[in-house]
Amino acid sequence: MSDKNMPTWEVFLQPKTGAPFQHAGNIHATDEEMALQNAREIYTRRQEGTCIWVVKTEDIVSSNPDDQESFFDPANDKLYRYPTFFKVSKKAKGL
Amino acid sequence: MSADNEIIFQKKIDSGLKIEPKDWMPDKYRKHLIRQISQHAHSEIIGMQPEGNWITRAPSLRAKMVLIAKVQDEAGHGLYLYSATETLGITRNELIEQLQSGKAKYSSIFNYPTLTWADIGAIGWLVDGAAIVNQQSLRGTSFGPYSRAMVRICKEESFHQRQGYEIMSKMSNGTPEQHEMAQDALNRWWWPSLMMFGPHDADSSHTSNAMKWKIKRETNDDLRQLFIDRTVKQADLIGLEIPDPDLKWNPETKHYDFGKIDWEEFWEVVNGNGFCNKERINNHISSHEEGQWVREAALAYAEKTQNGVENE
Amino acid sequence: MTKELLYKYVLALGDDALIIGQRLSQWAYKGPFLEEDIALSNISLDMFGRANLFLEYAATLKGDGATADELAFKRNEREFCNHILCEQPNGNFADTMVRQFFLDAFNKLFLQKLIESKDEQLSAIAQKSIKETTYHLRHSSKWIIRLGDGTAESHAKVQSAINNLWMFTDELFESNKIDHEMVKQKIGVDCSLIKVEWDKIIDEVLSEATLSRPENSNMLSGGRAGIHTEHLGHLLSDMQYLQRAYPDAKW
Ligand SMILES: [Fe+2]
Ligand SMILES: [Fe+2]
Numbered sequence: 001m002s003d004k005n006m007p008t009w010e011v012f013l014q015p016k017t018g019a020p021f022q023h024a025g026n027i028h029a030t031d032e033e034m035a036l037q038n039a040r041e042i043y044t045r046r047q048e049g050t051c052i053w054v055v056k057t058e059d060i061v062s063s064n065p066d067d068q069e070s071f072f073d074p075a076n077d078k079l080y081r082y083p084t085f086f087k088v089s090k091k092a093k094g095l
Numbered sequence: 096m097s098a099d100n101e102i103i104f105q106k107k108i109d110s111g112l113k114i115e116p117k118d119w120m121p122d123k124y125r126k127h128l129i130r131q132i133s134q135h136a137h138s139e140i141i142g143m144q145p146e147g148n149w150i151t152r153a154p155s156l157r158a159k160m161v162l163i164a165k166v167q168d169e170a171g172h173g174l175y176l177y178s179a180t181e182t183l184g185i186t187r188n189e190l191i192e193q194l195q196s197g198k199a200k201y202s203s204i205f206n207y208p209t210l211t212w213a214d215i216g217a218i219g220w221l222v223d224g225a226a227i228v229n230q231q232s233l234r235g236t237s238f239g240p241y242s243r244a245m246v247r248i249c250k251e252e253s254f255h256q257r258q259g260y261e262i263m264s265k266m267s268n269g270t271p272e273q274h275e276m277a278q279d280a281l282n283r284w285w286w287p288s289l290m291m292f293g294p295h296d297a298d299s300s301h302t303s304n305a306m307k308w309k310i311k312r313e314t315n316d317d318l319r320q321l322f323i324d325r326t327v328k329q330a331d332l333i334g335l336e337i338p339d340p341d342l343k344w345n346p347e348t349k350h351y352d353f354g355k356i357d358w359e360e361f362w363e364v365v366n367g368n369g370f371c372n373k374e375r376i377n378n379h380i381s382s383h384e385e386g387q388w389v390r391e392a393a394l395a396y397a398e399k400t401q402n403g404v405e406n407e
Numbered sequence: 408m409t410k411e412l413l414y415k416y417v418l419a420l421g422d423d424a425l426i427i428g429q430r431l432s433q434w435a436y437k438g439p440f441l442e443e444d445i446a447l448s449n450i451s452l453d454m455f456g457r458a459n460l461f462l463e464y465a466a467t468l469k470g471d472g473a474t475a476d477e478l479a480f481k482r483n484e485r486e487f488c489n490h491i492l493c494e495q496p497n498g499n500f501a502d503t504m505v506r507q508f509f510l511d512a513f514n515k516l517f518l519q520k521l522i523e524s525k526d527e528q529l530s531a532i533a534q535k536s537i538k539e540t541t542y543h544l545r546h547s548s549k550w551i552i553r554l555g556d557g558t559a560e561s562h563a564k565v566q567s568a569i570n571n572l573w574m575f576t577d578e579l580f581e582s583n584k585i586d587h588e589m590v591k592q593k594i595g596v597d598c599s600l601i602k603v604e605w606d607k608i609i610d611e612v613l614s615e616a617t618l619s620r621p622e623n624s625n626m627l628s629g630g631r632a633g634i635h636t637e638h639l640g641h642l643l644s645d646m647q648y649l650q651r652a653y654p655d656a657k658w
């Protein structure tokens with residue numbers, strides 16, 4: 001009998017409390033508790049995290065490389081979103 | 096269309112950008128990656144066996160914990176690399192199937208037997224040492240998931256070589272019997288370690304594409320030389336002699352010259368005729384088969400309970 | 408007198424951790440899948456770490472320059488006083504998980520009490536270990552549930568493991584002269600008091616796993632007095648081989 005695949009889950013770690021979660025990699029697991037435990041065993045052996053998120057890989061919605069131009073290029077001419085766009089007298093403090 | 100894609104793809108590579116799983120890539124690039132990364136993964140996994148052979152016999156509590164942690168790391172490395180391969184559209188089960196059927200290879204070094212405790216030292220020092228040279232170079236590989244796995248692996252590897260060298264150093268400076276075991280282990284593992292870098296570049300069929308696509312960043316011969324240059328002094332420092340009468344510092348090239356590698360032995364082992372080829376694969380198959388009812392039970396439970404959450 | 412008893416008390420705790428650690432380490436590269444292989448190694452590492460703490464403490468109590476390694480690698484079968492359950496062979500994955508589940512549940516309750524020990528060292532070791540064991544119990548009890556409520560095959564395997572290992576569980580709650588003295592001095596744990604709680608944990612998990620609890624017949628004990636099953640001798644001859652073969656060597 002051929003083996004059924006165990007689903008993969010993506011693992012996100014919070015390196016320290018208050019920090020944003022970062023993608024660490026993935027693991028195979030059959031249920032939520034196993035996914036959490038496997039993520040703990042594989043990705044935090046050297047205290048890499050203080051909190052773990054796991055989510056089934058198939059539940060992740062991702063943009064495509066083809067979307068890249070239409071998604072992200074429109075933001076490249078909007079320099080007014082950055083503080084350096086504005087010229088302010090050096091004498092004005094606290095801005 | 097495909098020609099255009101190929102030009103864009105090569106431009107990306109030439110300018111040092113990473114290729115991600117969903118990006119367009121030539122079929123040959125994908126195939127080459129699947130072959131190389133899975134071979135790398137299988138090596139980590141099969142590599143657990145020769146060292147695992149000594150876990151229950153490690154001679155102190157400290158040595159035992161260090162060795163378990165090391166073998167466990169190798170399992171982790173195999174796992175990271177399987178993950179990276181899976182992003183290319185192949186499942187872990189298919190990869191395991193390729194390993195067990197002999198379709199996929201793993202590093203031949205792991206077909207040599209670990210006969211004494213000094214072999215555990217020699218593996219950490221030489222085999223992990225050689226692997227690290229290779230892996231450090233691969234951090235710059237062009238495929239994103241492979242490169243990221245390498246960064247993580249290199250961080251974890253840093254203690255592996257040290258623990259091996261520590262064992263060798265303790266034994267070389269221990270009782271006469273221990274010293275003899277250490278020298279014997281070096282004698283047996285030296286040449287196979289040099290073979291780990293693969294055939295000479297002139298004889299390697301895969302090198303040119305791999306270099307063009309920046310999957311490989313340095314040639315087999317360059318990496319091998321780097322490893323030898325590093326290791327000679329380390330052996331000296333702990334009173335062990337490298338088993339190569341032709342080994343000599345060359346002041347012109349600023350590298351060590353070394354003797355002829357026995358490529359016949361290499362190909363014999365690659366082709367299945369080493370000391371442990373059959374055993375390694377049989378062990379893998381039997382653990383995998385023995386685990387099948389466990390995996391099936393976990394899948395059945397998850398289905399019944401919707402991911403293990405009791406629906407009451 | 409107390410020091411001698413305390414030494415023996417600590418030594419037994421060290422032996423429990425050492426022997427189960429050794430058993431779990433035999434799973435390396437043989438796990439049912441990669442992630443679980445790594446998980447079993449993690450538990451094994453926790454147990455060796457704990458063995459090291461207990462045996463180091465025992466060695467200082469023993470004096471005469473004794474070391475933890477000497478205690479681990481230079482004693483004979485009859486001098487080991489671990490619970491017999493710890494030395495039982497790994498068998499299949501269900502056998503290992505049931506053994507672990509019984510021990511984890513016991514250790515959790517035991518360590519909770521040991522934290523209150525008047526002996527500062529023991530209390531400190533217990534405080535560190537309880538965190539590990541809380542996780543181990545979560546891991547093993549979930550596996551009992553998965554296997555019990557998984558397929559017919561896994562259900563049969565885990566039930567048979569429970570039936571086979573049950574006879575070693577009573578020993579965990581027995582007290583000998585050393586235990587009595589240690590309890591009297593508020594150093595040790597009165598194990599008879601944690602049996603009720605243990606039963607509760609076992610019953611809850613078994614019921615969720617659709618498994619049943621065997622009758623309390625034919626219970627075996629003797630580990631604390633150095634009486635063991637034949638399995639221990641083989642485990643030791645493997646584990647102690649290098650230290651015995653090269654008595655003058657340092658590793
Ligand atoms: Fe590795
Ligand atoms: Fe390594």
